[in-house]
Amino acid sequence: MSTSTDTSSTPAGAATGRPRTGGGKVDGPAARKPGGRDLLASLPWIGPALILILGVVLFPAVVMFYNSTRDISISGLDKGSVGFDNYVEVFSFPYFWPIFGRTIVWVVVVVAATVLISLGLAQILDKAFPGRRIVRLAVIIPWAASVVMTTLVVYYGLEPYFGIINKFLVDVGLIDTPEGYGWTRNPTTAFAWSIVVAVFVSLPFTTYTILAGLATVPGDVVEAAKMDGAGPVRTYFSVVLPQLRGALSVAVLINIINVFNSLPILKVMTGSIPGYDADTIMTLIFKSIQNQHKVDVASALSVVAFLIVIVIVAVYVRVVKPTREV
Amino acid sequence: MNNALLEQAGVAAPPTTWDELLDAATKISALGGGIAGYGMPLGSEEAQAEAAVWLWGGGGTFGDAEAITVDDPANLPGADQIKKMIDAGATQADPGSTDRSPLMDIFIQGKIGMQVGLPPTVGQIADNNPDLDYSIVPIPTKDGSPFTLGVMDQLMAFQNDGDKQDAITKFFDYYYSSDVYVPWVQAEGFLPVTKSGAEALGGEESLAPFLEVLPDAQFYPSTNPKWSATDAAFKALFGQIQTKPAQDVLTEIQAQVDAG
Numbered sequence: 001m002s003t004s005t006d007t008s009s010t011p012a013g014a015a016t017g018r019p020r021t022g023g024g025k026v027d028g029p030a031a032r033k034p035g036g037r038d039l040l041a042s043l044p045w046i047g048p049a050l051i052l053i054l055g056v057v058l059f060p061a062v063v064m065f066y067n068s069t070r071d072i073s074i075s076g077l078d079k080g081s082v083g084f085d086n087y088v089e090v091f092s093f094p095y096f097w098p099i100f101g102r103t104i105v106w107v108v109v110v111v112a113a114t115v116l117i118s119l120g121l122a123q124i125l126d127k128a129f130p131g132r133r134i135v136r137l138a139v140i141i142p143w144a145a146s147v148v149m150t151t152l153v154v155y156y157g158l159e160p161y162f163g164i165i166n167k168f169l170v171d172v173g174l175i176d177t178p179e180g181y182g183w184t185r186n187p188t189t190a191f192a193w194s195i196v197v198a199v200f201v202s203l204p205f206t207t208y209t210i211l212a213g214l215a216t217v218p219g220d221v222v223e224a225a226k227m228d229g230a231g232p233v234r235t236y237f238s239v240v241l242p243q244l245r246g247a248l249s250v251a252v253l254i255n256i257i258n259v260f261n262s263l264p265i266l267k268v269m270t271g272s273i274p275g276y277d278a279d280t281i282m283t284l285i286f287k288s289i290q291n292q293h294k295v296d297v298a299s300a301l302s303v304v305a306f307l308i309v310i311v312i313v314a315v316y317v318r319v320v321k322p323t324r325e326v
Numbered sequence: 327m328n329n330a331l332l333e334q335a336g337v338a339a340p341p342t343t344w345d346e347l348l349d350a351a352t353k354i355s356a357l358g359g360g361i362a363g364y365g366m367p368l369g370s371e372e373a374q375a376e377a378a379v380w381l382w383g384g385g386g387t388f389g390d391a392e393a394i395t396v397d398d399p400a401n402l403p404g405a406d407q408i409k410k411m412i413d414a415g416a417t418q419a420d421p422g423s424t425d426r427s428p429l430m431d432i433f434i435q436g437k438i439g440m441q442v443g444l445p446p447t448v449g450q451i452a453d454n455n456p457d458l459d460y461s462i463v464p465i466p467t468k469d470g471s472p473f474t475l476g477v478m479d480q481l482m483a484f485q486n487d488g489d490k491q492d493a494i495t496k497f498f499d500y501y502y503s504s505d506v507y508v509p510w511v512q513a514e515g516f517l518p519v520t521k522s523g524a525e526a527l528g529g530e531e532s533l534a535p536f537l538e539v540l541p542d543a544q545f546y547p548s549t550n551p552k553w554s555a556t557d558a559a560f561k562a563l564f565g566q567i568q569t570k571p572a573q574d575v576l577t578e579i580q581a582q583v584d585a586g
Contacts, residue, residue, distance in 0.1 A: 074554060074555070089585075159428065160360075160419065161360065161432050161435070161437060162431075162432075162435075177360065177419070178358070178359050178360040179360030179418075179419070179437070181419075182419055182420040182423065182424075184423070185419070185420035185422075185423035185424065186420065186423070271370065272369035272370050272371065272423045272424065272425045272565075273369075273370070273422075273423045273565070274368070274369070274370055274373065274422055274423065274561075274562060274563055274564060274565025274566045275562070275563060275565070275566045276562075287562065291558040291561060291562055292555065292558045292559075292562075292582075293554070293558075
């Protein structure tokens with residue numbers, strides 16, 4: 001039995017008052033690295049979660065990768081392997097590159113706008129003011145409401161002839177035609193309004209994440225900055241913001257993934273527009289499946305989208321280094 | 327056809343040819359106040375229906391059970407006429423992205439002069455705006471010859487091993503029997519396809535104008551295996567005719583059909 005008694009190497013216990021279990025004595029069995037037997041022993045506990053992940057995440061993903069190399073008929077019959085022909089079809093689709101560019105624009109603009117507005121909102125909600133509880137609850141509502149419902153409300157508001165937003169703009173005098181303007185009929189304006197709705201529904205989650213981050217900013221650091229003579233702006237940018245690194249990284253990462261994969265907003269807003277001038281990769285996948293019933297091409301497109309989102313996240317982590325300590 | 331708007335614009339008789347239609351629609355659009363002469367829904371909901379009305383009305387065709395021929399030059403007069411109507415301002419704004427159901431609501435509100443409708447529309451108007459002064463007239467074609475777009479829902483069956491044939495026969499005998507089929511057709515406002523149904527509903531006034539044009543109905547080539555892809559291609563691409571040249575749009579649709 002080996003016992004290493006280097007009690008002198010545990011000064012931590014003394015200095016910060018946090019007790020170290022067992023002092024310097026290290027017990028035999030607990031010291032060796034966990035091996036196969038431990039894994040087997042832990043299976044009943046991690047088993048259900050493993051099954052869920054394998055069944056709901058890994059298996060469909062594998063099937064999707066497999067389908068992207070097959071020729072599948074309109075009614076779903078697998079007609080054999082075609083290698084990478086589906087990928088060739090995806091990349092030679094004449095509208096693919098504009099759609100790819102538009103997807104990048106969509107993700108960057110929505111996430112940037114959401115984060116900027118949320119930073120401001122979180123600051124406001126951090127201060128104590130009468131009614132703060134109610135305002136905080138109100139901020140949750142766009143998150144709790146169904147995205148389709150929110151988008152439909154805005155969509156019908158933008159309809160010419162009977163939409164309330166159009167009616168308002170006509171009454172105020174910003175639009176000359178009496179029936180209003182077809183915001184959702186033109187690719188550019190429909191896309192712009194989709195960005196507005198996307199920011200609106202992403203605000204609650206991001207605000208609350210940043211709010212949680214703000215709560216961990218120690219008050220004495222801010223006080224120290226004030227005592228050193230830093231104004232509110234300087235305090236915010238040099239003291240508070242760097243401490244929000246962790247919360248911001250969570251918010252941005254999750255937002256990137258969600259916004260990239262977002263379908264309902266664009267489908268509802270740009271659904272009636274012909275052609276592919278307002279599409280992102282996700283709506284293109286959905287159109288391939290729902291309108292043309294081409295599951296094989298859609299699978300190839302999904303694989304491409306998956307790779308793109310991994311690249312975006314990798315680039316973000318590399319460039320911004322969000323996990324680096326302040 | 328909204329009688330009140332036609333009267334206001336000074337259109338004497340319902341148009342029967344394309345030239346008369348263009349004339350009447352432009353006059354009605356000139357009334358202003360958000361009123362449009364002809365409601366043209368080329369949005370992705372039912373673009374193929376409006377396309378059929380114009381392309382076939384000009385002597386074109388989508389094809390038949392053997393081949394789909396969307397980019398046939400015979401379709402060009404219809405496609406060009408669509409562009410003419412849009413450019414002359416005779417239609418509502420942004421026809422390329424307007425869906426048919428919302429547009430029909432606007433017609434029922436009384437803001438559109440003329441629009442292609444179907445038998446259930448009669449019930450829709452009676453429910454939502456019974457005061458609307460309207461009439462049902464045949465669709466104008468290039469030269470005035472009679473035409474209507476026949477749309478039918480089909481029951482399709484899969485050929486397996488034939489052991490369910492008796493059950494299927496029994497079901498169809500029941501479904502198409504007069505006392506089951508007629509109330510269903512009446513509730514939907516459709517035209518009956520059975521002889522017994524036609525006898526029972528022969529006196530229906532609201533169906534009379536549709537029954538009159540039925541002999542000249544043309545149907546989609548839905549027995550063609552590529553019809554599903556053609557339908558999807560029209561819905562996804564035809565509305566672009568608002569901004570792109572007509573032949574380009576037809577060629578693009580044909581390309582998507584051939585690829586799918």
